[in-house]
Amino acid sequence: MTTLKIKNVKKVYPNGADAVKGVSVDVEDGELVVFVGPSGCGKSTLLRMVAGLESVTEGEIELAGRIVNELEPADRNIAMVFQNYALYPHMSVRKNLAYGLKNRKTPQAEIDTRVSEAAELLQIAEFLDRKPSQLSGGQRQRVAMGRAIVRHPAIFLFDEPLSNLDAKLRNQMRLEIKKLQRRLKTAAIYVTHDQVEAMTLADRIVVLNAGQIEQIGTPAEIYSNPATTFVASFIGAPPMNMLEATTTGESLEIDGQSIPYSVKHSGRVQMGLRPERIKIVNGEAGFGFDVTVLEDLGATRLVHGHIGGQEITLAQDADLPAPSGHIKIGFQPDDVLLFDEATGQRILT
Amino acid sequence: MTTTELEQSASVPHAKPAPSRKTFGGVRIYDHVVLWFGVFLMMAPLVVAFTTSSFDHVLIHRQGMQFGWGDQFSQTYSTVLNQQGGFTGEVTGWLMTQNSFILGIGFAVGKIVISMLAAYAIVYFRFPFATLAFWIIFMTLLLPLEVRILPSYEVVQQLGLLNTYTGLILPLIASATGTFFFRQFFKSVPNELLEAARIDGANAWRFLIDILVPLSKTMMAAIFIIMFVVGWNQYLWPTLMTTDETYFTLVRGIKQVMQNMIGADIPKYNEALAMAMLAMIPPVAVILIFQRMFIKGLVEQEK
Numbered sequence: 175m176t177t178l179k180i181k182n183v184k185k186v187y188p189n190g191a192d193a194v195k196g197v198s199v200d201v202e203d204g205e206l207v208v209f210v211g212p213s214g215c216g217k218s219t220l221l222r223m224v225a226g227l228e229s230v231t232e233g234e235i236e237l238a239g240r241i242v243n244e245l246e247p248a249d250r251n252i253a254m255v256f257q258n259y260a261l262y263p264h265m266s267v268r269k270n271l272a273y274g275l276k277n278r279k280t281p282q283a284e285i286d287t288r289v290s291e292a293a294e295l296l297q298i299a300e301f302l303d304r305k306p307s308q309l310s311g312g313q314r315q316r317v318a319m320g321r322a323i324v325r326h327p328a329i330f331l332f333d334e335p336l337s338n339l340d341a342k343l344r345n346q347m348r349l350e351i352k353k354l355q356r357r358l359k360t361a362a363i364y365v366t367h368d369q370v371e372a373m374t375l376a377d378r379i380v381v382l383n384a385g386q387i388e389q390i391g392t393p394a395e396i397y398s399n400p401a402t403t404f405v406a407s408f409i410g411a412p413p414m415n416m417l418e419a420t421t422t423g424e425s426l427e428i429d430g431q432s433i434p435y436s437v438k439h440s441g442r443v444q445m446g447l448r449p450e451r452i453k454i455v456n457g458e459a460g461f462g463f464d465v466t467v468l469e470d471l472g473a474t475r476l477v478h479g480h481i482g483g484q485e486i487t488l489a490q491d492a493d494l495p496a497p498s499g500h501i502k503i504g505f506q507p508d509d510v511l512l513f514d515e516a517t518g519q520r521i522l523t
Numbered sequence: 524m525t526t527t528e529l530e531q532s533a534s535v536p537h538a539k540p541a542p543s544r545k546t547f548g549g550v551r552i553y554d555h556v557v558l559w560f561g562v563f564l565m566m567a568p569l570v571v572a573f574t575t576s577s578f579d580h581v582l583i584h585r586q587g588m589q590f591g592w593g594d595q596f597s598q599t600y601s602t603v604l605n606q607q608g609g610f611t612g613e614v615t616g617w618l619m620t621q622n623s624f625i626l627g628i629g630f631a632v633g634k635i636v637i638s639m640l641a642a643y644a645i646v647y648f649r650f651p652f653a654t655l656a657f658w659i660i661f662m663t664l665l666l667p668l669e670v671r672i673l674p675s676y677e678v679v680q681q682l683g684l685l686n687t688y689t690g691l692i693l694p695l696i697a698s699a700t701g702t703f704f705f706r707q708f709f710k711s712v713p714n715e716l717l718e719a720a721r722i723d724g725a726n727a728w729r730f731l732i733d734i735l736v737p738l739s740k741t742m743m744a745a746i747f748i749i750m751f752v753v754g755w756n757q758y759l760w761p762t763l764m765t766t767d768e769t770y771f772t773l774v775r776g777i778k779q780v781m782q783n784m785i786g787a788d789i790p791k792y793n794e795a796l797a798m799a800m801l802a803m804i805p806p807v808a809v810i811l812i813f814q815r816m817f818i819k820g821l822v823e824q825e826k
Contacts, residue, residue: 246721248721257715258715260716260718262720263738264734264737264740265737274722274724277724
């Protein structure tokens with residue numbers, strides 16, 4: 175069944191800013207959907223509309239079978255985890271967890287059970303009587319999640335919950351969020367601008383840009399079959415190389431150098447190529463490539479350089495000898511993705 | 524032990540250098556001189572007033588302010604507190620102290636409540652001309668009590684509130700300063716806290732009581748300190764508002780002591796000074812008590 179249906183939702187702010195321009199997404203039961211996009215793409219606005227913190231200008235939001243457009247956040251059966259945790263600073267952890275339940279007139283015995291359950295699950299039982307100011311960032315994040323869990327909501331809403339943590343803790347918490355969500359089998363929307371978080375956490379990714387959906391798909395689909403140049407360059411690190419090229423039907427030409435390439439399209443195109451799909455080749459077949467900078471990342475090495483006037487990056491195993499000067503690079507025609515030069519839409523070959 | 528461990532253990536003493544305290548360094552002596560000079564300026568008049576209050580009024584009249592310790596201390600202070608004074612003979616020092624407390628606390632608490640509610644409305648509710656409303660409130664800073672005292676008196680008189688505590692307190696409790704402080708504070712409270720509370724099912728009232736009021740404790744303490752002292756020291760308004768002597772405050776009592784004795788008799792300087800000393804104790808106590816809370820609030824950043 176579907177937990178959440180977002181139907182052609184639009185948001186126009188009173189000052190005329192067009193934040194969300196007609197978005198439709200479904201979130202299935204128990205699914206973790208990640209909204210990803212650059213800042214200002216409308217992902218947070220969309221989440222806040224689901225939460226009820228922003229009004230919906232147009233369209234419908236249906237949660238667990240009922241339209242919630244006009245409902246107060248408290249009546250929507252959602253729970254939200256904020257970027258800055260938004261814990262009540264003057265309340266103990268226990269009171270923070272219990273506050274929402276208390277406002278709902280939940281019986282005290284029930285509150286106690288739920289709080290200790292959540293505390294157990296998140297390993298914060300020993301901090302229950304501390305104030306948030308006495309906790310570390312990771313612990314506060316757990317409390318914020320605990321506050322969401324005790325509500326037994328229909329859907330969890332995460333608004334960049336890991337942005338305030340340091341890199342190591344972020345990786346650890348990311349894994350924990352995923353495990354927790356799997357265990358609770360509750361649907362969740364997770365908003366982030368970090369494509370690594372999106373790739374690792376998501377059952378499905380929704381890539382947003384300028385208030386519109388660019389693509390919806392599993393991480394693997396998004397990675398290997400990006401629908402637009404935006405998705406192609408946004409997902410993946412290091413980002414996909416984007417080159418200006420020309421197809422003639424039988425060949426692909428980059429800055430005067432060409433390889434045989436059979437495609438129905440002919441004319442100028444944007445050519446996408448993942449850095450890890452490019453190989454350094456010996457011999458004559460291949461594109462001439464001038465190395466400019468090397469970046470060693472431990473396991474892999476990034477080689478920056480250019481083909482003619484166009485910047486290009488390739489990733490290679492760090493064990494291989496470091497290239498320098500003018501070399502030849504090659505790639506499989508299957509790894510080349512073509513996009514329309516004007517619209518950025520994928521040209522299926 | 525590896526090299527790094529060696530280095531670490533060697534560097535430990537350097538990691539936390541003991542704070543050097545040069546008590547007799549030139550700078551510190553200079554600091555203390557300035558400090559003591561300030562203390563002297565502030566405290567000397569009080570000390571002289573206190574010592575003088577322990578002498579006989581005739582002696583004071585003849586010889587001026589005294590620095591020693593007289594023999595009239597307990598007698599003077601018990602007279603001031605217990606003697607039935609004033610025109611009607613119904614008012615004692617204790618009663619005036621009580622009135623001062625009612626005025627001071629009512630004034631401070633009233634100001635906190637009113638300005639907090641006003642700031643809450645301005646910051647958290649979208650209503651037409653909210654900014655204008657704020658600036659109108661702010662502009663009342665330009666209209667102190669002395670400027671609007673006649674219309675204020677007229678209103679209070681027509682409401683029949685002359686010679687009541689309500690009349691004494693109510694017209695004074697609207698506070699632009701308080702509203703401004705609370706507004707600035709509320710604006711600094713992260714918006715997510717409001718959103719979290721909304722998701723947690725707190726309505727506007729609950730959010731104010733459960734979240735904002737506890738968070739504002741230090742603000743409230745600070746405003747209470749200032750406003751209690753201001754309220755306690757009110758002179759002009761109570762003088763105008765109350766003709767019934769049972770509503771007299773200590774600050775008015777000081778003048779009363781001097782005034783009543785004018786005539787052939789020598790003014791009772793000692794009693795006036797004793798009353799001034801007594802009138803000073805509660806504001807000082809309030810500052811000392813709330814100051815600790817105030818500093819604690821500043822150190823433990825809760826937001």
